Amino acid sequence: MKRLVMRTLCLVLLLGLVVGGISAEQKVRLNLFFYKQEIVSQMKELTDAFSAKYPNIEISLEIVPNESMAVLRTRMAGGNAPDIIQLQSYASVFEFARAGWLADLSKEPVMKKVVPATLNSVTYKGKQYALPMDVAGIGIIYNKDLFAKYGVKPPTTFSELKSVCATLKAKGVTPFASMFKVNWSVGHFLSMVHTTLAGEKLLPWLEKMNQGKASFADPVNVKQLFSILDFYKANSDPNAAEMDWNEQQAAFAGGKAAMMVQGLWSYGAAKSTNPKLNCGFIPFPCTDDPKDTKLFADVDSTFALSATSSRERLKAAKLFLEWLASPEAIKIWVERCKLVPTFKGADVKSMDQPFQDLVYYLNSGRTNPWAFAMYPVAVWEDATKNGAQEYLLGRKTPEQVIAYIDEVWRREIAK
Amino acid sequence: MRGIDRWTPSGENPGRRAATKRWAAVAGQMLLAFFALIFLFPGFLTLLNSFKTNTEIKMNPLQLPTRLSITNYVEAWREMEFPVVLANTFILTSLSTLGIILVSSMAAYALVRYKWRTSWVLFLLFTFSMVVPFQAIMVPLxxxxxxxxxxxxLGLVPIYVALGCPMAIFMFHGFIKSVPEEIEESAAIDGASPLRCFFQIVLPLLTPVIGTVAILDVLWIWNDFLLPLLMIPGRTLQLAQYRFVGIYRQEYHLAMASLVLTASPVVLFYLFMQRYIINGISAGAIKG
Amino acid sequence: MTGKKWSRVLYFILFVLPALALYGTFFIKPFVEGIQYSFTDWNGVVPEIPLSFERGQFERDVLGKLRDTHKADYLRRFYVLDEEGGVYRLTTWIEERGRERQITQWERNRIKGILKSVGISSIRFIGLENFKNIFRTDLRFLPRKERVYLHNEFSDLPSSIGTREMRRDLIPHLSNEERSFVESCYVFDEAARIYRLRAGLEAGERERLGRILSAKMYRDRLIPGVVGFTAFFTVCNVIFANLLGLVLALALDTRIRLRNVLRSCFFLPNVLSLIVVAFMWSFVFRLIFPKLTGIDIWLGSPELAPVAVVIVSVWQACGYYMVIYLAGLQTIPQDLVEAAEVDGASWWQRLRHVKLPLLLPAFTICLFLTLANSLKCFDLIYALTGGGPGYATTSIVIDIYNNAYLQNQFGYATAKAILLCLIIMAVTGLQLFLTKRKEIEL
Structure with missing residues (x-):
């Protein structure tokens, strides 16, 4: 008995050494921390292709999908920043840049290769702290076949959208597949409508807001804003409060609903559920002036470098960023990761129709920035998402939602 | 001899008693079986859905699979790098649990048998950690x-032992109290050292508690999420299977298959360990 | 005799030391370090030692003020002027004996100490401010009254209004003129006992009616807040998990057929990972519960989501406590039960007077564990609802997590965690005191 126990113990220890042991080598080994879990295997392809070109640099990938910010902060608080960090645009980049964690990339040649309009999302106090990597849009993903079947056209004004919904409802098709159980999508919706209605007033308002001199209600007609939320709810499945992303995909992909208001990242999931799906992508119209109808699209993910890496590692990491702009890397990014790149003149012809639609709006300049990413983090994560959800579930009045957003905002800028 | 067949109030006439007896037994078993079905349901669904495609799962999770193919398992196995993470998780769980049992049974024994004020203070100090949420120590830890x-x-092992020993000490403490001291005293008079006393006399008596502690700790460490996520991301089974389901990726077919792969070792372990809990019946009889 | 005393002390130390050393290193030390944060305004992102200094500031405010040249030299080892010469940057990777390594916590602490001596610190000490703010400025934490409006001005006019809403939530808030107007529009239907909207209202009237309803139909409701939900969850969980665990244990401590199989079934929920538990239950609540109960929305409803969370939590936890109760039942001497039976005690009497009193130690453990675990519950709620919808299922621990990682208030979150520790200590301390007293009584 004892011998058996000892043998097992030895075996266990030996296994542990084999698994835990790392062989020392002269290579530069970089850590890349990322959160986009839909491209886990694709990231591996990307870094493998890089290492094939630069054999002395090895990149070890670390995917932390859902609690990425919590893990990243805990690591950094322990003085352990990854060399390359995938960050969400705007607020996350600014937050780490302000704290001094990120290396200044303003003078890197690769920054000249991205579309200049995207640099806003990574510029903090005049310096660029991350490389914008992909552009994503939030709008209406619609089922082209259903639209054709019921003889409706993609709407360009709010009135047209209303009549499309009325027609679909009359034919027994749910207009919108929605998810109210989880708060992020309705948060996007509130911010999207708010931004569209604010139009030109958005940036001056944000500035005033950050000085503590404005209210969330200021740039928009509150009644109009919340009546669009009501409209959205009235044209969603009656069980939307019990639906999350999964059920939303299923309802849309299965043809029970003709549209979903979502980020384009949802298209891939719907397409994999039903490969025959034939979709288009349009902005959500909020007014009756077609000129106001712009796509809610902006930079989604970026790559930043840790300022605390050693010089050698920083150099290797910059080499990686530089390489990302090469045709070889862009090809992987587009064809395998299915993400719209930010690099000038990137070839996206191989992508599906909704992505082409996104690129069309980007190229014609008909886009609105992702205002929610510019709100202070707590305003977005707490007040906006929860406020939108509580309004849709009948728990809060428009005044209460706005008052709470204003209050959290004031608290955040007072810090 | 005890059991459901004796669950009847005494003092009635024998014929009616027998009828009531049978009725109670059948009703009790039916009820329990029904309950068990409710408890089994999610596990059963997991197994069922692990054979279906993602589309089938999303459309109707209740439907029976149309095919019986193991492609999900093959893909999950490959993407999780199953053998490596299994080895990691196995090493981590087994070493940590062994460590917890050894370290805390020793400590609990001393805290019970040495009736000093210090013992009581230390016991309180250990139990204190059970009221502290992990989030409070996460960053400094x-x-x-x-x-x-x-x-x-391997570095995580001492951390698990440290975080697991309060609960184990708490349980050992409760049970060692009911072990009579006489045997140890007579052994001590025969010249046995406290260490020998502990390992040869007390430890064997603790089998049912050891079984319970082992089961609870194995489950905790095997299924733990936040600690390995911070320390060794992606290298345990739980973390490896977490990649299939998140905000923007929900591949339930792989998640279900990976769950069956991940859970089956602990289920087997539990079924195996049950014997030791049952053996505790005789151990309990000694105590009385 | 003294020799024996010393050997006893030595053996005591030998037995306790391994556990104590590990516990001290990996629990007590981090915990004490954590407490320090609760008195600061640290946001969890700003590094504890500045990663860079402007050249002038560093030379003037840091090196210039340091009288001890050793300290200045020490700092210079880690803060290196960058290539352009404008900024001193902290090098966290240093070369030592030809190998590159990261700087250690000890070195960080030393740097922190030196910088502190010249008055530079990125974390501000704010005393008890965080603790005060929990009660003063946190809108979500404590239960409070909130006005809930029953009609939304953007929705269509309700075709009928219940008697309760009409008489309690609307009429008392109206002026006489408004009251007669509303009563002219909504006609009381004796048979159905509701107020029905009259047909043929003009657009102007409809608009006025909509304004009145949205502004004057309200009631004040108690919003449980984070504390309220935590209390609800804890009480329900403690009662039902223990009750069900005990009943299952008693039922399985018999010679029924398939005993082992059944025991495994009840324990199974503990083996499943939370992702799948959450997924399975979310569709049970969506597809199966509506058919059983006639209520469509569970996890998405602010009123029912807390109940749903308790159901899943009890379902998952009771098997765990069943195992502890079973272990306790098996320590009950067989002959005692049999003696009671020979004496003619009924099943209930045997349970009440023999088994339950002897189960008290197990009961103490289970009660303690359910209390502490419910108050600390994070994973399950997080996976199932994420604290939503809105804030309906946000427990204190989830609130702490949100404060720390979504709202950048790390010091504040730690303060809340300390407060939670105190609450749990008070509650479990009281419980242990009471049950222990009962144990001694017997």
């Missing part, structure tokens, strides 16, 4: 672990 170079599978 990570900094300390990193500092000591413990960000590896």
């Amino acid at each position: 990570f900094a300390n672990a990193k500092n000591m170079g413990l960000l590896s599978v």
Whole structure:
């Protein structure tokens, strides 16, 4: 008995050494921390292709999908920043840049290769702290076949959208597949409508807001804003409060609903559920002036470098960023990761129709920035998402939602 | 001899008693079986859905699979790098649990048998950690672990032993109290050292508690999420299967298959360990 | 005799030391370090030692003020002027004996100490401010009254209004003129006992009616807040998990057929990972519960989501406590039960007077564990609802997590965690005191 126990113990220890042991080598080994879990295997392809070109640099990938910010902060608080960090645009980049964690990339040649309009999302106090990597849009993903079947056209004004919904409802098709159980999508919706209605007033308002001199209600007609939320709810499945992303995909992909208001990242999931799906992508119209109808699209993910890496590692990491702009890397990014790149003149012809639609709006300049990413983090994560959800579930009045957003905002800028 | 067939009030006439007896037994078993079905349902669904495609799962999770193919398992196995993470998780769980049992049974024994004020204070100090949410120590714990170079599978073992021993000490403490001291005293008079006393006399008596502690700790460490996520991301089974389901990726077919792969070792372990809990019946009889 | 005393002390130390050393290193030390944060305004992102200094500031405010040249030299080892010469940057990777390594916590602490001596610190000490703010400025934490409006001005006019809403939530808030107007529009239907909207209202009237309803139909409701939900969850979980665990244990401590199989079934929920538990239950609540109960929305409803969370939590936890109760039942001497039976005690009497009193130690453990675990519950709620919808299922621990990682208030979150520790200590301390007293009584 004892011998058996000892043998097992030895075996266990030996296994542990084999698994835990790392062989020392002269290579530069970089850590890349990322959160986009839909491209886990694709990231591996990307870094493998890089290492094939630069054999002395090895990149070890670390995917932390859902609690990425919590893990990243805990690591950094322990003085352990990854060399390359995938960050969400705007607020996350600014937050780490302000704290001094990120290396200044303003003078890197690769920054000249991205579309200049995207640099806003990574510029903090005049310096660029991350490389914008992909552009994503939030709008209406619609089922082209259903639209054709019921003889409706993609709407360009709010009135047209209303009549499309009325027609679909009359034919027994749910207009919108929605998810109210989880708060992020309705948060996007509130911010999207708010931004569209604010139009030109958005940036001056944000500035005033950050000085503590404005209210969330200021740039928009509150009644109009919340009546669009009501409209959205009235044209969603009656069980939307019990639906999350999964059920939303299923309802849309299965043809029970003709549209979903979502980020384009949802298209891939719907397409994999039903490969025959034939979709288009349009902005959500909020007014009756077609000129106001712009796509809610902006930079989604970026790559930043840790300022605390050693010089050698920083150099290797910059080499990686530089390489990302090469045709070889862009090809992987587009064809395998299915993400719209930010690099000038990137070839996206191989992508599906909704992505082409996104690129069309980007190229014609008909886009609105992702205002929610510019709100202070707590305003977005707490007040906006929860406020939108509580309004849709009948728990809060428009005044209460706005008052709470204003209050959290004031608290955040007072810090 | 005890059991459901004796669950009847005494003092009635024998014929009616027999009828009531049978009725009670059948009703009790039916009820229990029904309950068990409710409890089994999610596990059963998991198994069922692990054979279906993602589309089938999303459309109707209740439907029976149309095919019986193991492609999901093959893909999950490959994407999780199953053998490696299984080895990691196995090493981590087994070493940590062994450590917890050894370290805490010793400590609990001393805290019960040495009736000093210090013992009581230390016992309170240990139980204190059970009221502290992990989030309160998460950030400093990570900094300390990193500092000591413990960000590896083996490095996590002492951390698990430290975090697991309060609960184990608490349970051992409760049960050692009911072990009579006489045997140890007579052994001590025969010249046995306290260490020998403990390992040869007390430890064997603790089998049912050891079984319970082992089961609870194995389950905890095997299924733990936040600690390995911080320290050794992606290298345990739980973390490896977490990649299939998140905000923007929900591949339930792979998640279900990976769950069956991940859970089956602990289920087997539990079924195996049950015997030791049952053996406790006789151990309990000695105590009385 | 003294020799024996010393050997006893030595053996005591030998037995306790391994556990104590590990516990001290990996629990007490981080915990004490954590407490320090609760008195600061640290946001969890700003590094504890500045990563860079402007050249002038560093030379003037840091090196210039340091009288001890050793300290200045020490700092210079880690803060290196960058290539352009404008900024001193902290090098966290240093070369030592030809190998590159990261700087250690000890070195960080030393740097922190030196910088502190010249008055530079990125974390501000704010005393008890965080603790005060929990009660003063946190809108979500404590239960409070909130006005809930029953009609939304953007929705269509309700075709009928219940008697309760009409008489309690609307009429008392109206002026006489408004009251007669509303009563002219909504006609009381004796048979159905509701007020029905009259047909043929003009657009102007409809608009006025909509304004009145949205502004004057309201009631004040108690919003449980984070504390309220935590209390609800804890009480329900403690009662039902223990009750069900005990009943299952008693039922399985018999010679029924398939005993082992059944025991495994009840324990199974503990083996499943939370992702799948959450997924399975979310569709049970969506597809199966509506058919059983006639209520469509569970996890998405602010009123029912807390109940749903308790159901899943009890379902998952009771098997765990069943195992502990079973272990306790098996320590009950067989002959005692049999003796009671020979004496003619009924099943209930045997349970009440023999088994339950002897189960008290197990009961103490289970009660303690359910209390502490419910108050600390994070994973399950997080996976199932994420604290939503809105804030309906946000427990204190989830609130702490949100404060720390979504709202950048790390010091504040730690303060809340300390407060939670105190609450749990008070509650479990009281419980242990009471049950222990009962144990001694018997």
